[in-house]
Amino acid sequence: MEKAADHFNNDSLTEFIKDPEKVKQYLDGRDLLDLLTDFPPESFDPSSIMHTLRKLPARQYSISSSYKANPDEVHLTVATVRYHTYGRDRCGVCTGEIADRVKPGDIVNVYVHKNPNFKFPLDDQTPVIMIGPGTGSRHSEVISKKEKS
Structure with a gap:
């Protein structure tokens, strides 16, 4: 989520990741589509999103x-x-x-x-x-x- 915050330029996400317990709870059972829906990138650049993914x-x-x-x-x-x-x-x-x-x-x-x-x-x-x-x-x-x- 830290990588996503670096690339999404979403203030809500940047604030959200400051609470590790909230992040842990959020990640359980969610996927990339949830992240994009809940914390949309300021500008949608597919190459930036690719930098947030792991193999x-x-x-x-x-x-x-x-x-x-x-x-x-x-x-x-x-x-x-x-x-x-x-x-x-x-x-x-x-x-x-x-x-x-x-x-x-x-x-x-x-x-x-x-x-x-x-x-x-x-x-x-x-x-x-x-x-x-x-x-x-x-x-x-x-x-x-x-x-x-």
């Missing part, structure tokens, strides 16, 4: 398919995060993209991240149940604690 971290999903069953395919099980807060319908950054915009046949960039701590039992006859709970569950936890408006 989005990669999203990690668990593979839910078997190489033996489908050697030429990778399947993911993705639950789309959707919720309503601060007067708007919202969705997860990547799950929303996958569910609403990616069409069959589209190409998406992926990478494989190996977990060096993941090990199968030494005895390959040992039954295994694997659960991939995902990495983006924070929004659902936060929203369940808030009063939805």
Whole structure:
């Protein structure tokens, strides 16, 4: 928000960021569109807004398919995060993209991240149940604690 205040030339935002507790409370569950709506830049310069953004971290999903069953395919099980807060319908950054915009046949960039701590039992006859709970569950936890408006 300090970067935004430097680029937005919005007096209300400049005053608002002086209270760290208010800023922390404001940021919880809000995004760039909220910031632009609540503290509009004096002059809208897209390049200035770009200076306030950080690169989005990669999203990690668990593979839910078997190489033996489908050697030429990778399947993911993705639950789309959707919720309503601060007067708007919202969705997860990547799950929303996958569910609403990616069409069959589209190409998406992926990478494989190996977990060096993941090990199968030494005895390959040992039954295994694997659960991939995902990495983006924070929004659902936060929203369940808030009063939805």
